[in-house]
Amino acid sequence: MTQVRAEKPVVDYSVYLVTGRDLLPPGKGYLESLKEAIEGGVTLIQVREKNAETSEFLEIAQQTVELCRSHKVPVLINDRIDIALASRADGVHLGQTDMPVPMARSLLPPNAIIGMTCTTSEHVRQAILDQVDYVGLGAVYGTATKDVSAPGKIRGVKGVREMLNVLEGTGVKSVAIGGIKSTNLLRVLHGAVTPTGHALDGVAVVSDIVASSNPRASAERLSLIFRSWAAIPRGSKSFSVDGADAYLPANVIKAAADLVAHLTNNVVKTQSANATIAMGGSPIMAAAAQEQADLARIPGGMLINFGTVEEMDGMLAAGFNANLNRKPVIFDPVGIGATTYRQNCAEELLSKWQPTVIKGNAAEIGALIQSEEVDFPRIDGVYTITDAHRCTQRKVKSQGVDSLGSGFKDPEAVVRSLAQKERCIVVLSGPIDYISDGSTVIRLSNGHPLLGQITGAGCMLGTAVATFCGAQSVLAERKGLGAADGVLARGDMLTAAAAGVLALTIASENAAQRGDVHGPGTFLPALIDSLADLTPETIQNMAKVEVDVENK
Numbered sequence: 001m002t003q004v005r006a007e008k009p010v011v012d013y014s015v016y017l018v019t020g021r022d023l024l025p026p027g028k029g030y031l032e033s034l035k036e037a038i039e040g041g042v043t044l045i046q047v048r049e050k051n052a053e054t055s056e057f058l059e060i061a062q063q064t065v066e067l068c069r070s071h072k073v074p075v076l077i078n079d080r081i082d083i084a085l086a087s088r089a090d091g092v093h094l095g096q097t098d099m100p101v102p103m104a105r106s107l108l109p110p111n112a113i114i115g116m117t118c119t120t121s122e123h124v125r126q127a128i129l130d131q132v133d134y135v136g137l138g139a140v141y142g143t144a145t146k147d148v149s150a151p152g153k154i155r156g157v158k159g160v161r162e163m164l165n166v167l168e169g170t171g172v173k174s175v176a177i178g179g180i181k182s183t184n185l186l187r188v189l190h191g192a193v194t195p196t197g198h199a200l201d202g203v204a205v206v207s208d209i210v211a212s213s214n215p216r217a218s219a220e221r222l223s224l225i226f227r228s229w230a231a232i233p234r235g236s237k238s239f240s241v242d243g244a245d246a247y248l249p250a251n252v253i254k255a256a257a258d259l260v261a262h263l264t265n266n267v268v269k270t271q272s273a274n275a276t277i278a279m280g281g282s283p284i285m286a287a288a289a290q291e292q293a294d295l296a297r298i299p300g301g302m303l304i305n306f307g308t309v310e311e312m313d314g315m316l317a318a319g320f321n322a323n324l325n326r327k328p329v330i331f332d333p334v335g336i337g338a339t340t341y342r343q344n345c346a347e348e349l350l351s352k353w354q355p356t357v358i359k360g361n362a363a364e365i366g367a368l369i370q371s372e373e374v375d376f377p378r379i380d381g382v383y384t385i386t387d388a389h390r391c392t393q394r395k396v397k398s399q400g401v402d403s404l405g406s407g408f409k410d411p412e413a414v415v416r417s418l419a420q421k422e423r424c425i426v427v428l429s430g431p432i433d434y435i436s437d438g439s440t441v442i443r444l445s446n447g448h449p450l451l452g453q454i455t456g457a458g459c460m461l462g463t464a465v466a467t468f469c470g471a472q473s474v475l476a477e478r479k480g481l482g483a484a485d486g487v488l489a490r491g492d493m494l495t496a497a498a499a500g501v502l503a504l505t506i507a508s509e510n511a512a513q514r515g516d517v518h519g520p521g522t523f524l525p526a527l528i529d530s531l532a533d534l535t536p537e538t539i540q541n542m543a544k545v546e547v548d549v550e551n552k
C-alpha cells in the first residue's frame, strides 16, 4: 500500500483510467502517456495487464505506483492480489471469476480499496453483501478493448441504470465501463440516474485515453464533461429550464429559422413536412446514417419516428449526433407494442441516445412501460388524436371498450414515472394529453375527433413537439442559456412540448369549424391552413391547460 491508513482513503472515481499498454499509439511511452493523462484530470488508475508475465506485471505496477504517488492518484491492480501487495498499490479490481472478495479482503490491508465487476443486478446485490468499495458496471457499449460479445455482456445505459437502482441507500460507489468516450459520456451520465437521483460516481475508460496521441487533452475532455454534469443539482433533468415564454408562438419559430430533421415513416412524410413549414419550421426528411452528423450540427430539433424502423442505423446515428450537439431529440415509438422487433429496437435506441421527449399514445407508452392496463382511447367509437391505424397494430386488453380516459387508471402517475425513469419529458397523447418532466404534469384538453379520422395525426403531433422544442433550444442558445456542458438540451423543453401539443390540437379545433370542412378529406388541408394561421394569442386564448406540480 502507498501508506498505512487507519481509515479508507477517500477516492475520487470521476475519471478512472484503466491501463492498456497494447493500445498505446506508436512512439508513445507508457509512463509518458500515464503522466499526461493524470495532468489532464485522471483521478484513479487501474493497472490492467492481460498478457504480461508476473515479473513484468509487477515491474509495471511498481512504476505506476511510484508515478501516481507523486501525483496523489490512487492505483488499483486488476485481478492480482499478489501484485497489489508487492507493489504497495491501494487495492484491487476483481472480476466475477477472480478471487472471492472476502478472501481478497482477508489478504489485503484493512484500508485496501476493492472493486468488483457487475453485469447484472444480482452481481450488484452480492457485491453489496461482500462490502466492496465500488462496482464497475458494464459493459455499457461494445468495445474493441475487451471481448464483450457474449449475450448479456453489453448492458447499455438502461442496464447500468437498472443496476444503480440496487445500489440505492448503500455507500457503495459506482463507475460505468465499456465503450465510453467523450462523445457519449454526457449521454451515459444523464441516462444512468435512478428516479430518486442516484447517479454514477465516475466512468472508467481505456481506449479513449490510452489510444490517444494526446492523452492529456482526452482526459481533460472527459473531466470537463464529468465536472459540468456533476455541477448540475442531482435529480434535475437532462435539459435546462429557463422559464421561457409560456406558449412559444409560431412566428417566434419562424424567427428562429430552425431545421427540424425528421426520420419518419413514408405514410406521413409530406403532411409532416407541410405541418412543419406551417408552424414556421424548416423540415428535412433524412433517414441515412451518413448524413446525421452534418444535420445534427444545424440548430433545431430532431424527430425520430419509429415508422422508419427499418432505418435503424440512421436512427442510431441521428440520436447520437443530436445528443452530441445538444439538440432536442423527440422520440415517437410508433407501434412499439406491435412487434418484438420494434420493442428490441426501442430498447437499443434508448440505450444509445438520450431522448428529450418521448411521445406516444396509451398503447405505445403502455408498451414502453410494459403495462397491462392499456385501453385505447376512443370517443363514441372513434379513436381520438392517437392514430387509428396504429391502434390496429396491437392486441389490447380492453379492446372494444369505449373509454374516455387516456388508457391508464392513473395517467399522471404513468407519465411522471416514465419521465423519471427515462430522464426525459413524456407526452401521452389522447383525448386529454398528459405531459410531464418527472415532477410537473400538464394536462391539455384541446383537440377534435376528426384528428382520429386521418392517418398520421399522432405523427404530426410529434412533428409539432419537435418543431417547438427545436425552436426553443435555438432561442435558448441565442440567449446564452444553459451553455454549461452538463445539459443535453437547452431551453424549457416542458413548455415547448406543451406548446407543440397545443399548436396541433388547437389548430384541429379551428380547422373543424371551417365551413368548407365536411369530413376527414377536407379536414387535413384545413388543418395545415390552421397551423399556418395560429397566433400566440389564439393559442393562449383557446388553450385548456391544467398544471399539477408535485410537492416533493
Ligand SMILES: Cc1ncc(COP(=O)(O)OP(=O)(O)O)c(N)n1
Pocket (backbone or CB within 6 Å): 018, 046, 048, 078, 079, 093, 094, 095, 096, 098, 115, 116, 117, 118, 135, 136, 137, 146, 175, 177, 204
Ligand atoms: C472499473 C472496471 N470495471 C470492470 C472491469 C472488468 O474487470 P474483469 O471483469 O475482471 O475483466 P478484466 O478486466 O479482467 O478483463 C475492470 N477491469 N475495471
Ligand SMILES: Cc1ncsc1CCOP(=O)(O)O
Pocket (backbone or CB within 6 Å): 018, 138, 139, 142, 143, 144, 145, 146, 148, 177, 178, 179, 180, 204, 205, 206, 207, 208
Ligand atoms: C475492462 C473492460 N471491462 C468491461 S468493458 C472493458 C474495456 C473498456 O475499454 P474501453 O474504454 O476502451 O471501451
